[in-house]
Amino acid sequence: MMRRLLKDKLQSSCGISRLIVILLVLVIAMGVIIAIPGYRAYQRHSDQIACTIAMKKAQDMLDIGFLSNSHLTYKEACAIVEKSKWEQDALCPSGGDYYLIEDRQENQLYRVTCGLHESDTRLRVRLNADHAYQLLNDALAELKAQGQELPEAGFTFTLNGHLLPVTRLEEDNGLRWGTSASLDYQGTVCFFSVDDTGELNWFVYADENHAAVWLRDDGWVGDAYR
Numbered sequence: 459m460m461r462r463l464l465k466d467k468l469q470s471s472c473g474i475s476r477l478i479v480i481l482l483v484l485v486i487a488m489g490v491i492i493a494i495p496g497y498r499a500y501q502r503h504s505d506q507i508a509c510t511i512a513m514k515k516a517q518d519m520l521d522i523g524f525l526s527n528s529h530l531t532y533k534e535a536c537a538i539v540e541k542s543k544w545e546q547d548a549l550c551p552s553g554g555d556y557y558l559i560e561d562r563q564e565n566q567l568y569r570v571t572c573g574l575h576e577s578d579t580r581l582r583v584r585l586n587a588d589h590a591y592q593l594l595n596d597a598l599a600e601l602k603a604q605g606q607e608l609p610e611a612g613f614t615f616t617l618n619g620h621l622l623p624v625t626r627l628e629e630d631n632g633l634r635w636g637t638s639a640s641l642d643y644q645g646t647v648c649f650f651s652v653d654d655t656g657e658l659n660w661f662v663y664a665d666e667n668h669a670a671v672w673l674r675d676d677g678w679v680g681d682a683y684r
């Protein structure tokens with residue numbers, strides 16, 4: 459009798475303990491689910507601030523360079539920004555590529571900006587598109603120089619610290635503005651097509667905001683240029 463009572467008590471207490479453990483796990487899981495978006499937003503914000511500080515260091519080095527030589531070429535200015543990465547740790551924490559844009563305000567010939575953190579979304583797309591376009595042209599020229607065939611799938615380049623597939627298509631896919639689920643393309647995408655001789659015909663770089671399109675006859679178009 460005594461043994462049975464003890465067994466019932468143990469079973470009952472085991473049932474309650476299990477329930478408490480399950481409830482605790484659920485509460486912790488819900489806490490994590492709620493906290494992740496907040497943490498990501500915080501991380502994005504702190505990366506943005508760290509990038510602004512890093513760009514300021516690169517800009518200061520560039521401004522000093524212009525003080526000593528007001529006729530710095532674009533290439534020389536790029537070399538100073540590159541040097542600031544090693545000397546001043548002027549790097550985007552998210553891996554964004556730094557670009558120079560013409561800015562003649564306050565006697566500054568160039569402004570340093572980031573391919574991930576530039577706030578003007580149209581300008582950001584134009585800069586990244588031009589960078590990807592240059593990488594593609596360099597890759598095509600290298601293949602041509604070596605007499606190699608163009609890969610069927612296209613290429614993968616590193617842009618803003620991430621691998622970007624630059625996909626070869628037979629023809630223009632009509633993508634002229636930013637990507638979204640309704641357009642079947644999400645996030646950042648890049649496509650191109652070539653003619654029978656292997657010359658670039660059409661190129662597009664698009665993210666969820668805008669698209670920059672290069673056409674052989676028209677040059678750069680797309681809503682990033684409006």
Ligand SMILES: [Zn+2]
Pocket residue numbers: 509550551552553554572573574575
């Ligand atoms: Zn950045």
